[in-house]
Amino acid sequence: QPTYRIAPSLLSADFARLGEEVRNVIDAGADIIHFDVMDNHYVPNLTMGPMVCQAIRPHTEAPIDVHLMVKPVDSLVPMFAKAGANMITFHPEASEHIDRTLSMIRDHGCKAGLVFNPATPLHYLDHVMDKIDMVLIMSVNPGFGGQSFIAESLNKIRAARTRIDTWTAKHGGEIWLEVDGGVKADNIAEIARAGADTFVAGSAVYNAPDYRVAIEAMRRALAG
Ligand code: DX5
Ligand code: ZN
Numbered sequence: 483q484p485t486y487r488i489a490p491s492l493l494s495a496d497f498a499r500l501g502e503e504v505r506n507v508i509d510a511g512a513d514i515i516h517f518d519v520m521d522n523h524y525v526p527n528l529t530m531g532p533m534v535c536q537a538i539r540p541h542t543e544a545p546i547d548v549h550l551m552v553k554p555v556d557s558l559v560p561m562f563a564k565a566g567a568n569m570i571t572f573h574p575e576a577s578e579h580i581d582r583t584l585s586m587i588r589d590h591g592c593k594a595g596l597v598f599n600p601a602t603p604l605h606y607l608d609h610v611m612d613k614i615d616m617v618l619i620m621s622v623n624p625g626f627g628g629q630s631f632i633a634e635s636l637n638k639i640r641a642a643r644t645r646i647d648t649w650t651a652k653h654g655g656e657i658w659l660e661v662d663g664g665v666k667a668d669n670i671a672e673i674a675r676a677g678a679d680t681f682v683a684g685s686a687v688y689n690a691p692d693y694r695v696a697i698e699a700m701r702r703a704l705a706g
Contacts, residue, residue, distance in 0.1 A: 484679045486704050488697055489514035489547055489660070491684030492538075493529065493627045500534065501541040503688070508544045510693035511701070516662070516682045517548045517567070524553035524576050525625040532561040539566035549597065549662065549682075551624045552576065555583050563590035571595035571618050571660075574606040584613040595660070599623060600632050604641055611649045614657055617642050619678070622663030627684040631664030636676045643677025667699035674704055 490512045495503035504515055517535060522528040535546060545568035552558060553576035562570055570587045574596050577583045587594035595616030596606060600623060607614065619642055621635035639661060646657045660680035661673050670681055683700065690696035 486674065486701070487513040487658075487680040488700055489516040489680060489682045490687040490693075491516040491518055491627065491662070491682050493518040494684035494688035500538055504538045504541040507687060507693050508542050511697040512687070512693075513544065514680070515542060515544055515546045516684075517546055519548060519550050519552055519558070520625065521552040524573065525551040527625045532558065532565040535562055535565035535567060545569060547571070549618065554578070556586060559583065559586050560590055563587075563592050567592055569593040569595060569616060571597045571616060573597045573599065573602070573624075575602060580606065581610055581613065584610055588613065595658075597662075598638065598642075600635060600638075604638070604645060607645060611645075612653070616658040616660055616680070617646060618660045618662055620662050621665070628689075629664055631669055635661070636672065639673065639676040639678050667696070667703050670700050671703045671706065
């Protein structure tokens with residue numbers, strides 16, 4: 483069985499108590515903190531920036547996975563790296579120079595990844611696989627938590643899995659396949675069967691009365 487990682491999205495946490503919300507979800511068994519950055523330009527919502535990332539950094543040793551839903555991208559990369567991000571992903575259509583942005587992320591000591599909206603083709607991966615540590619498939623349109631999983635994403639996940647396996651069989655290395663949007667205990671097994679190994683879950687964790695129970699339900703579904 484692959485290594486599965488659960489990455490609760492802070493988007494659904496209580497913004498008045500972010501440090502505590504980070505600690506609680508990691509104590510409850512989560513692996514990664516997913517940090518959604520929205521700019522009211524690339525997506526129709528506005529969330530948090532590098533200062534908030536820096537503020538939560540001392541509250542956990544778990545990796546912080548920064549999902550940039552912003553345009554332009556580049557100026558934020560050094561700022562988030564400095565603020566303690568471990569991974570930085572961005573949407574290829576939001577960057578004029580995808581190869582440059584990916585290199586910039588790695589040069590700043592972070593893992594780099596591309597994010598694909600439901601209708602964004604995977605061919606953006608074609609010439610940059612050597613610069614990629616993570617592929618993030620959006621299973622909702624970005625901008626809001628609590629939306630329902632778009633079923634067609636399963637085909638996209640399978641296609642991304644094939645690309646990753648083909649690449650790593652030939653060149654080695656490790657590329658994570660993360661899925662973001664509408665992930666719950668009752669669909670996570672199917673998403674894993676399609677090839678995902680890293681699962682973002684915002685509302686399914688933070689809107690649950692007990693984070694541990696919610697995360698354990700997902701792990702049970704993945705194991706079963
Ligand atoms: C959506 C964000 C997601 C979101 C997921 O634009 O990128 O990370 O918080 O929330 P749920 O799990 O509630 O769909
Ligand atoms: Zn996200």
